[in-house]
Amino acid sequence: MVEIIPSILSADMARLAEAIETVKAGGATRIHVDVMDGHFVPNITIGPPVISSIRRATDLLLDVHLMIEEPDRFIPEFVRAGADLLSVHQETTTHLDRSLQLIRSSGAEAGVAINPATPVETLTTVLEIVDFVLVMTVNPGFGGQKFIPYTLGKVRQLVRIRRENNLAFRIEVDGGLTLENVGEAVRAGAELIVAGSSVYHSGDPRQAVEQMRKASNEATLSRI
Ligand code: DX5
Numbered sequence: 001m002v003e004i005i006p007s008i009l010s011a012d013m014a015r016l017a018e019a020i021e022t023v024k025a026g027g028a029t030r031i032h033v034d035v036m037d038g039h040f041v042p043n044i045t046i047g048p049p050v051i052s053s054i055r056r057a058t059d060l061l062l063d064v065h066l067m068i069e070e071p072d073r074f075i076p077e078f079v080r081a082g083a084d085l086l087s088v089h090q091e092t093t094t095h096l097d098r099s100l101q102l103i104r105s106s107g108a109e110a111g112v113a114i115n116p117a118t119p120v121e122t123l124t125t126v127l128e129i130v131d132f133v134l135v136m137t138v139n140p141g142f143g144g145q146k147f148i149p150y151t152l153g154k155v156r157q158l159v160r161i162r163r164e165n166n167l168a169f170r171i172e173v174d175g176g177l178t179l180e181n182v183g184e185a186v187r188a189g190a191e192l193i194v195a196g197s198s199v200y201h202s203g204d205p206r207q208a209v210e211q212m213r214k215a216s217n218e219a220t221l222s223r224i
């Protein structure tokens with residue numbers, strides 16, 4: 001089942017609870033939360049205290065995307081704060097296995113994220129211990145960027161590897177997803193679709209989620 005996961009990065013941060021309720025009404029079951037440290041990416045966002053507040057404000061699953069150097073220093077704290085799914089970037093951790101084990105032992109689903117320029121081959125050994133792989137479809141750091149088409153080649157590659165090795169991880173895409181290109185991403189094999197500006201910068205976030213869900217469900221039916 002394909003899911004549209006609104007990213008609150010593009011929401012009005014002073015009205016987060018309301019922004020979450022609106023997309024829940026549109027059928028969202030998860031919320032994507034972007035954590036940026038000003039080092040790995042040239043932007044700074046939020047940390048565990050805000051995630052704890054969001055946790056208290058909603059029962060939706062929290063999909064927390066860490067774009068921070070040395071993620072191991074903070075993983076247990078993010079899980080305690082309420083992350084149900086937690087992803088670290090392959091590029092930020094020398095000991096990727098340790099980071100993924102730490103996410104799992106802390107009690108969240110473990111994901112590994114890769115930048116557009118990072119090959120899938122860098123993940124081959126860990127695919128059997130991850131719950132999901134996040135393929136960045138823009139360079140991380142900002143909402144509202146343009147989708148990079150070649151990244152879908154990596155989604156197709158992951159689908160192939162998963163099938164050949166009988167694995168079970170899910171595939172998430174993040175960045176530049178819109179009503180126009182969501183179908184293509186789903187046909188490539190993406191199952192968790194993050195959408196920030198196309199939801200929150202539309203006039204009607206609830207309807208935007210509904211429309212993207214509809215388009216992705218139709219694409220699922222025509223998947224080859
Ligand atoms: C970018 C973030 C994304 C961002 C996506 O670094 O990881 O989650 O919110 O925003 P859009 O959908 O506007 O590209």
Ligand code: ZN
Binds near residue numbers: 065
């Ligand atoms: Zn993200």
